[in-house]
Amino acid sequence: MTAPTPAEVLQQHLIDPEICIRCNTCEETCPVDAVTHDSRNYVVDPAKCNFCNACLPPCPTGSIDNWRTVLRSEAYTVAEQLEWDELPAPKVLDVPADAAAVDATPASTAAAAPEDVPATHDAVAGSQVPPWSAAHPYVNLYTHRNPVTATVAGNYRVTEPGTDSDTHHIVLDFGATPFPVLEGQSLGILPPGTDEHGRAHHARQYSIASPRDGERPGYNNVSLTVKRVTVDHAGQPVRGVASNYLCDLEKGDTVRVVGPFGASFLMPNHAAANLMMICTGTGSAPMRAMTERRRRRRDRGEGGRLMLFFGARTREELPYFGPLMNLPADFIDINFAFSRTVGEPKRYVQDAMRARADDVAVLLRDANTHIYVCGLKGMEAGVLDALRDIAGTNGIDWPDLHAQMKREGRLHLETY
Ligand code: A2P
Numbered sequence: 001m002t003a004p005t006p007a008e009v010l011q012q013h014l015i016d017p018e019i020c021i022r023c024n025t026c027e028e029t030c031p032v033d034a035v036t037h038d039s040r041n042y043v044v045d046p047a048k049c050n051f052c053n054a055c056l057p058p059c060p061t062g063s064i065d066n067w068r069t070v071l072r073s074e075a076y077t078v079a080e081q082l083e084w085d086e087l088p089a090p091k092v093l094d095v096p097a098d099a100a101a102v103d104a105t106p107a108s109t110a111a112a113a114p115e116d117v118p119a120t121h122d123a124v125a126g127s128q129v130p131p132w133s134a135a136h137p138y139v140n141l142y143t144h145r146n147p148v149t150a151t152v153a154g155n156y157r158v159t160e161p162g163t164d165s166d167t168h169h170i171v172l173d174f175g176a177t178p179f180p181v182l183e184g185q186s187l188g189i190l191p192p193g194t195d196e197h198g199r200a201h202h203a204r205q206y207s208i209a210s211p212r213d214g215e216r217p218g219y220n221n222v223s224l225t226v227k228r229v230t231v232d233h234a235g236q237p238v239r240g241v242a243s244n245y246l247c248d249l250e251k252g253d254t255v256r257v258v259g260p261f262g263a264s265f266l267m268p269n270h271a272a273a274n275l276m277m278i279c280t281g282t283g284s285a286p287m288r289a290m291t292e293r294r295r296r297r298r299d300r301g302e303g304g305r306l307m308l309f310f311g312a313r314t315r316e317e318l319p320y321f322g323p324l325m326n327l328p329a330d331f332i333d334i335n336f337a338f339s340r341t342v343g344e345p346k347r348y349v350q351d352a353m354r355a356r357a358d359d360v361a362v363l364l365r366d367a368n369t370h371i372y373v374c375g376l377k378g379m380e381a382g383v384l385d386a387l388r389d390i391a392g393t394n395g396i397d398w399p400d401l402h403a404q405m406k407r408e409g410r411l412h413l414e415t416y
Contacts, residue, residue, distance in 0.1 A: 008073065009070070009093065010071070011051075011069055012067065013044045013046070014076065014081065014087060015035075015063055015064055017084050017085060017086060018085070018086050019062065019063035019144065020041070022202055024416065025055075026058070029058050030054065030055050031054055032049070034048035035055060039195075040195075041082050043082055044081070054124060057128040057129075057264070058124070058128055058264070060139070060186060060262050060263075061140060061188075061261055068090055076088070085199055124406075125380070125384060128264055129407075129408075131267070131273070131370055131408070131409040132268070132409065133270040134269060135182055135212070138181075138260060139259070139260055139262065140259070140261070141180075141259070142258045144202075144203060147256040148257050150172035150174050150254065150257050151253070151254050152170065152171070152251055152252060152253045153171040153173040153221055154171040155249050156168065157169075159316065160317070163313075163316045163317045165317035165319075166247060167227045167228070167281070167317075168225075169319070170246055170247075170249065171210075171223045172221060172257065173220065174222075175220065179259075180260070182260075183212060183267045183290045183293050184286045184289065184290065185207075185208055186206055186262050187205070187206060187208060187257055187260050188203030188261065189245075189246060189256070190203050190256040190257070191245045192256075203258050204243075207224070207225070207286045207374065207414070209289055210222050210223040211293035211296065224246070225282045225320075227281060265286065267293065271301055271302045271304065272304050274363050274366055275306050275369075275372065276309075276360070277291070278371070278374075278383050279373070279375045280376045280379055281312060281375055283373075283414070284310060284320060284374075287372065290372070291306060294306060295327070298331065308324075308332055310334065310336055310337070310349070311336070311339065311349040311375070312338060312339075314341050315336070318338075335355075335356060336352070337349045337351060349383065350382040350383050350385065350386040353386045353390065354386055357390045358394075360390050361394035364387070364390070364396055365394075369410065371405065374415065376415060380415045
């Protein structure tokens with residue numbers, strides 16, 4: 001008797017459009033460009049996905065970790081997935097088990113990943129694990145199906161009036177509803193109304209700018225740093241749906257919130273941990289949270305160093321400039337980089353790092369040093385180049401240290 005011809009069964013990798021917050025992390029992480037998106041959805045091309053799973057750990061929501069068993073010939077196409085508002089129900093396959101040849105099995109649901117597939121991909125420059133001393137985070141307590149309602153407790157502009165950068169510090173209070181967060185985590189805001197397809201707006205992700213014990217210590221509230229979006233990446237006028245909604249909120253208004261998100265961009269908690277924080281604009285939110293955590297615990301002997309590199313167009317457009325200037329120099333080593341100050345040369349955070357190369361190198365040599373980078377996508381390469389060069393001129397093997405820091409949850413990148 002001849003064996004039945006195996007039907008080609010595929011464990012198709014899909015992204016849940018209802019949960020996805022369109023943060024682009026999966027597309028950035030995918031080493032084979034299998035993830036793509038339009039203005040509506042992020043999707044996985046079944047012809048390109050090689051099941052390496054590099055995209056799974058960085059996804060803040062878990063929306064990336066969805067799978068459907070389909071016949072390869074009936075795999076959902078990219079065009080189909082782009083039309084979805086929700087995942088399709090699992091198909092019942094009419095294939096005898098012994099006749100099916102499963103093309104690939106996701107590591108998240110299987111005992112073992114395909115043997116030649118690395119657990120994490122080298123193309124990812126930053127850590128996918130938290131520091132060893134990070135507290136355990138809660139994630140995805142609230143989704144679009146059960147969002148929590150928060151009340152606006154305050155909304156203040158934190159850039160100088162009259163400048164192009166209209167950046168707000170927004171405090172959201174959760175009342176008696178649990179919303180536990182750690183420094184470095186983010187949340188999602190569900191703006192009211194519908195998009196151009198008539199579908200409810202998807203959640204927009206914002207880093208939390210306050211420490212775990214609240215914007216006001218002992219209160220169940222968080223703060224966000226939100227820049228009003230008025231132009232797109234190409235400089236064309238556009239009205240950012242969520243940022244304008246948030247910046248226009250008044251005290252007492254309510255907001256629908258999902259999350260919290262993020263399980264690796266978390267601060268270390270051991271007393272000797274050094275934090276090197278590098279950010280631009282609203283990328284300062286997690287740095288503010290971590291700095292404030294350390295400031296509140298200063299008298300508890302948490303003695304690791306804090307070094308901040310913060311870039312903005314001008315001093316007036318740097319969020320929290322005033323409060324930052326009030327922090328003592330023996331608590332935090334602050335380095336600004338202004339790119340558009342009239343009469344001064346353009347300066348980016350990576351230039352400021354090079355100017356402090358000797359001190360950066362001291363921190364790089366210390367196994368307690370944790371690096372956090374948050375802000376514009378473009379600065380990521382510049383910052384990594386600066387770290388490589390500073391290491392090189394100080395006799396530090398950067399490829400080796402880079403790999404070690406990644407592995408040890410000591411190099412965290414969040415750019416957009
Ligand atoms: P630029 O003046 O060249 O735009 P924004 O205000 O748009 O959020 O930007 C914050 C800061 O980040 C600005 O000073 C901006 O400079 C700077 N920036 C832009 N591109 C890069 C880059 N590739 N590396 C580092 N900083 C950058």
